[in-house]
Amino acid sequence: MKNFKLILSVLIVFVLMTVSANAQNLDIKIGKSYSNGESIELKSKSNFNIVIDNTVSIKTNTKNLKINFDGKDIKVLNNNKVLVDSFQTNGVMLISSDQPISVNGMRYRGSISFRINNSKLDVINNVEMEDYLKGVVPKELSASYPLEALKAQAIVSRSFAMANINKYKKLGYNLNDTTSSQVYRGLDAEEKRSNEAVDSTKGLMVYYEDEIANTIFGASSGGIVADASEVWGGKSIPYLTSFMDNYSTYSWNLSLKNSELQKIFGKYIYSLDIFEKDSSGRVSKVLLNGTDELKTSSFRSKIGNAKFKSTLFDIEKTSDGFKFTGRGYGHGVGFSQYGAVEMAKQGFKTEDILKYYFKGTDIR
Known part of the structure; x- marks a missing residue:
């Protein structure tokens, strides 16, 4: 010893x-x-x-x-x-x-x-990298979905990992295993079909000109993809701009009582209005009680992102609170997973799907 x-x-x-x-x-x-x-x-x-x-x-x-x-x-x-x-x-x-x-x-x-x-x-x-992706793809997209969609997810996840490889450099690692990077659960998450998707696309990534594209993805655009610069600020990115999405039409609704909102925000909410929208129609600010402006990203996170599924919504006042009717699931930027599944079901190939969501890019 x-x-x-x-x-x-x-x-x-x-x-x-x-x-x-x-x-x-x-x-x-x-x-x-x-x-x-x-x-x-x-x-x-x-x-x-x-x-x-x-x-x-x-x-x-x-x-x-x-x-x-x-x-x-x-x-x-x-x-x-x-x-x-x-x-x-x-x-x-x-x-x-x-x-x-x-x-x-x-x-x-x-x-x-x-x-x-x-x-x-x-x-x-x-x-x-390829073993990492085998623990990512089935957690981001069910292995039961069409193979072309799974292959698209594999390429998106590989590109995202490389484009964000220095995200946590100061902490001594590249990425974590949560949604702030990509969900990763190791060997126990692996499925035969998703492993096939990873193996059959080995090394392939999305490029914009000579750089690996930052292939942002989410569950559903709700029928219109959001512009990254409007969602998070910064410069406009040519392959992450807004456009009508014909393949991802997820919808949702949520009713919240006044008492629930009071508990969440610490005050009684007697009026709630849409104050500002971006170019994709997403609500960027809401107005509480006629005076208090609040970024919708903050409003959504306070209620819960899994519960309040997107910022693409309308508001209706009810007798005891408010009803929200929305479309999409997530931030709405870039690759829509539900859209990719629908495209694959309609016969589109992996490259078609990727070029639809990342305009002007190449797969190599």
Whole structure:
């Protein structure tokens, strides 16, 4: 055991200054952030290895590891024996296995490392792009949908990942596993048909001129795609502008009582009006009680984005509150998943679908 620790310590000295990024791999933050005193169980059907700088691999002769975090240092243990007493958190060191690794019961391809951010421990899955996509596509679009739509989603997700690869660079990883990046659930999420969609489109991405396009996507445009610059501000992006969408016509309605709104906003709402719309007809501001302007994005998030499905809506006053009748699901920018499914059902091919939603782009 002492020799193992000595070898590990010596090797770390030589590799700390030579960290290099692997363009084919992504560092994905998975699961929650762990507090001081919490532990993580790692399991595999094959023995674990400690990998240093992707070049040196040291066998541990165990299929079970426990990760302890004391708020400062990360210890790797097996049967209460310390294997690594200060696991490096800069991506130099990885825990790998020849078989998938279970992290507190959820299985992942690739290897595992750690970062410390805001005094909490983040678990990082270092995974090849194509394996990452196999854990993304079926969570973003049901594997029961037409293959051409799944292939489109695979290309969109691959392009999105590459275009946003530095999103969390300051925190030491590329993307997380939530909707703020893309939903990713590792090996346990994989389905045969969605894996086929990933494999059959391997390496393909959406390009605008010579750059990988930032392929923003959402559930449904509600019949008209939104302009990214109007939704989030900034410069207009040629392939993320507004246009009529003939294939995504999702509709919804929601009734809220005055008492519910009062609980949400902390005051009685006796009037609620549309104050401002953007070029796609989406409501950008609402007016509460005739005087209080509120951005609709804030209004929607306070009620709940899954409940108040879009900003493309009308308001009707009722006897005890308000009724909202809307179209679309999500921000409405870029690729519409429901639209892609409908296009695939009508016989459109993957490239047709992608070029419909990202005008002026190429797939290569």
